[in-house]
Amino acid sequence: MVVNPTDPMLANPGGISAGQLIMSAIGNKLKGFLGASPAPKAAAPTEEQRKNLALQSQRVHLNMLAREGRFNEIVQIAETTTEQDIAGCAVSVLGRSETDQLTALEHLARSHSHAAVLAMIALFNNTHHENGKRIFVTRLKNGELARLVSSGHANLFSILDILGWLQKYGDGSFVALNHFPELWQCLSDRTEQVKVLGQMYGDPDPLGMRYIHEPNVIPGTIKLHAMSMLPNFTPAEQERFLIYASRDDDDRVAHAATVSLVNTWRSEAGLVPPGLEYFRMLDLNLLFHLCQISSSFQWGEPVEHFYERYKAHYAELAETDPYNDTTRYEQLMAIAEELDRELVRITERRINSLQPVASKISTLLNLPVARLESTEEDVNAAYLIGSGKVQVKRQVLMEDKPLSEDVMSALLHEIGHMEQDVLVIRMIADEIGLKFGQHSQQLEQLYERYAAGIGYAPDSMFLLAVLRLRNDKPLTPAEKVRAMRLYGAAHQAKINANQGRMVQGRLDQINESIDALSGGNYDVELLNCLRSQHGLDSLFQRGQVPAVLVAEMNSCAQDLYRIVNNHYQLNGAPYLVRNGKKLDIITLAREIYMSEAIDAVAPVITKLRALLVQILREESAVLHKRLTQIWRTGYHEAEAYVISDRVSVIVKAIRKNWFQTS
Numbered sequence: 004m005v006v007n008p009t010d011p012m013l014a015n016p017g018g019i020s021a022g023q024l025i026m027s028a029i030g031n032k033l034k035g036f037l038g039a040s041p042a043p044k045a046a047a048p049t050e051e052q053r054k055n056l057a058l059q060s061q062r063v064h065l066n067m068l069a070r071e072g073r074f075n076e077i078v079q080i081a082e083t084t085t086e087q088d089i090a091g092c093a094v095s096v097l098g099r100s101e102t103d104q105l106t107a108l109e110h111l112a113r114s115h116s117h118a119a120v121l122a123m124i125a126l127f128n129n130t131h132h133e134n135g136k137r138i139f140v141t142r143l144k145n146g147e148l149a150r151l152v153s154s155g156h157a158n159l160f161s162i163l164d165i166l167g168w169l170q171k172y173g174d175g176s177f178v179a180l181n182h183f184p185e186l187w188q189c190l191s192d193r194t195e196q197v198k199v200l201g202q203m204y205g206d207p208d209p210l211g212m213r214y215i216h217e218p219n220v221i222p223g224t225i226k227l228h229a230m231s232m233l234p235n236f237t238p239a240e241q242e243r244f245l246i247y248a249s250r251d252d253d254d255r256v257a258h259a260a261t262v263s264l265v266n267t268w269r270s271e272a273g274l275v276p277p278g279l280e281y282f283r284m285l286d287l288n289l290l291f292h293l294c295q296i297s298s299s300f301q302w303g304e305p306v307e308h309f310y311e312r313y314k315a316h317y318a319e320l321a322e323t324d325p326y327n328d329t330t331r332y333e334q335l336m337a338i339a340e341e342l343d344r345e346l347v348r349i350t351e352r353r354i355n356s357l358q359p360v361a362s363k364i365s366t367l368l369n370l371p372v373a374r375l376e377s378t379e380e381d382v383n384a385a386y387l388i389g390s391g392k393v394q395v396k397r398q399v400l401m402e403d404k405p406l407s408e409d410v411m412s413a414l415l416h417e418i419g420h421m422e423q424d425v426l427v428i429r430m431i432a433d434e435i436g437l438k439f440g441q442h443s444q445q446l447e448q449l450y451e452r453y454a455a456g457i458g459y460a461p462d463s464m465f466l467l468a469v470l471r472l473r474n475d476k477p478l479t480p481a482e483k484v485r486a487m488r489l490y491g492a493a494h495q496a497k498i499n500a501n502q503g504r505m506v507q508g509r510l511d512q513i514n515e516s517i518d519a520l521s522g523g524n525y526d527v528e529l530l531n532c533l534r535s536q537h538g539l540d541s542l543f544q545r546g547q548v549p550a551v552l553v554a555e556m557n558s559c560a561q562d563l564y565r566i567v568n569n570h571y572q573l574n575g576a577p578y579l580v581r582n583g584k585k586l587d588i589i590t591l592a593r594e595i596y597m598s599e600a601i602d603a604v605a606p607v608i609t610k611l612r613a614l615l616v617q618i619l620r621e622e623s624a625v626l627h628k629r630l631t632q633i634w635r636t637g638y639h640e641a642e643a644y645v646i647s648d649r650v651s652v653i654v655k656a657i658r659k660n661w662f663q664t665s
Contacts, residue, residue, distance in 0.1 A: 059621055060551040062092045066617055067555055069096040070610060078107045081118040087158065090117035098125040105131055112138045120148070120157040120165070127168060139165055143182060152189040159190055160202040160221075167220035180224045197240060200229060204247040204260075212631050213243075213644075216250040223253035230259060239277065242267065249652045254659065261656050268649060276645055279638075280485035283368060284419055284646050287653075291662070293364050294653045297411040300360050302403055306349050310401040313342050350377045353400040361393065364418055370425055371468035373418050383413035386420040389457060391465035393417045412650040419646045423489050423639055426478070428453065428461065428469045430486035433477045439470050456493040492638035503633045506626050513623050520616050526608045527593050533560040533611070534589045552618065559611045566603050567591045 061080070068077050074097065081093035094111065097104040111122035112135065119142075126135030142148045143162075151157035163186075166179035190196055194210070201209025203226060205216040226248060233241045245267075248260035267273035268287050275281050284290060320339055325332040354375050361373045371391050378385065378394035385394045399410055406414075431452045437445045450460040478486060519525050533556065567588050571579050578585045586594075595604050635644060656662050 082116045094121040305403045384417045386417040389461035408651040408654045412647040416647045426486045
């Protein structure tokens, strides 16, 4: 397995983050910290890692304060922090509190801190609409909100979101657009302008990786007005703004963005994205035709009702005890076998129904027919390199509605990967002078050259289909340049695939551990985390774990030591001697937990569980972002995501009848 040694998330899995250390410590079924091998020494953290750890430490601390009811301290942190992330976390824990923190939120909403506008949003979200509205409108009219934006204490996007809420759910007298120009003038920093416009159009991370569109209630009038400012930004920034805007729920915004994008993509300057070579699927006329084929597809016989019954049956089977309810379990197993057979039959019918679409698209692109098959993987579609096969997610096959823009863009995205694969094979055939019909002696050389770049030889039937269609016609000079780039990028693609599998595996482990911890089924095992200070020191000695995590673990250990001492009247002794055996604090705590005195130690376990779940959830969020970065990295994906973007825009336009297609 190839691992990129420069990747900070993968180079040293044992010592890089709190979540990884917890994972290694918990192990299979939460066996405890002492069972974990010592964390290998990690590379010195970067400045960004140190900052992220410091922020994580503060988030953990805020959640611990909330669980202990220390809300005044949370308010103080929210009011004094210079980090928007921490202000948001503080306001969030106040808003989620079981006790009403109205006074605290109103205090923050009136403040001149980074938490001010966030607290106003929390008031709106916590049914205190009138309180939030009153403070917001007052501060908007007296210019305080504009000053908060100018000083960097407020995110303009958050203010626009509230303006949209007031216009949408108000009495009709509030016009958000009237306030936009003045507020926008307060935003002089260009980077902040990019962030605000991106967020306004639904981009969750305008300065980072591309993620799924996030709708908001900012009025379409503001979004349309802002489009007049887009020429002030780079072509790449404009295109990104407009791609997100094309997915807006307001058809006026989506239509305007779509027209602008299509005009750009039809132009000589906008046809080929910077850094890419030309390829056929950039031809907008061809792409419109391919999208028309996909968008007109309709499923035949409905199957959603069967799939719902299938899932419900397996849910019941999972909840049935095979030992205590043997008869019912055997009945359900017999029914499940028949449902499985029916699912296979339906899946085959659906694949056969969709196959003509893939076949027609393949023919138009002068490719061998892309053979479709189903998969349980959590992706709409995936191309199996070297095979000519495209996998389609079973859940997609079980839906009766027409293919969504996302599914169609994924399908054409993967067929685009197949076209890349075909081009590389043709390039190798050109280089070795292969002639179809006289190729038997040269196939081994082609296999070896392909495997050297891709990692393994192509499927023989797929290879022959490519060579047959090639018909000994060499690549043009431009096609050869692109093929060489694709072949050269294959090594990085292999690295990305290996990294993606590693990150996905870690995510699966984390999610399993979160479920196990959250369910409370392994509370007793959690006590092992506190068995000795030496164990904690050994585990966290590398210094890349938030200090507050160690502090909170130590606090839990001290609480447990005090509780056990009082319960067994140990008078400070570290163990109890019973029948000649020494029982340490953790063993005695487990004993208490399994007895009627469980309430004595339950608070410690609850605190410990909440602490570990929070760390794991934060690690999960980081890894999800990392996974997106991995899958979108490299020349192959750069081309394929251009296809995805353009297809999703065009399919929506076709279905809305915004463009006439022949």
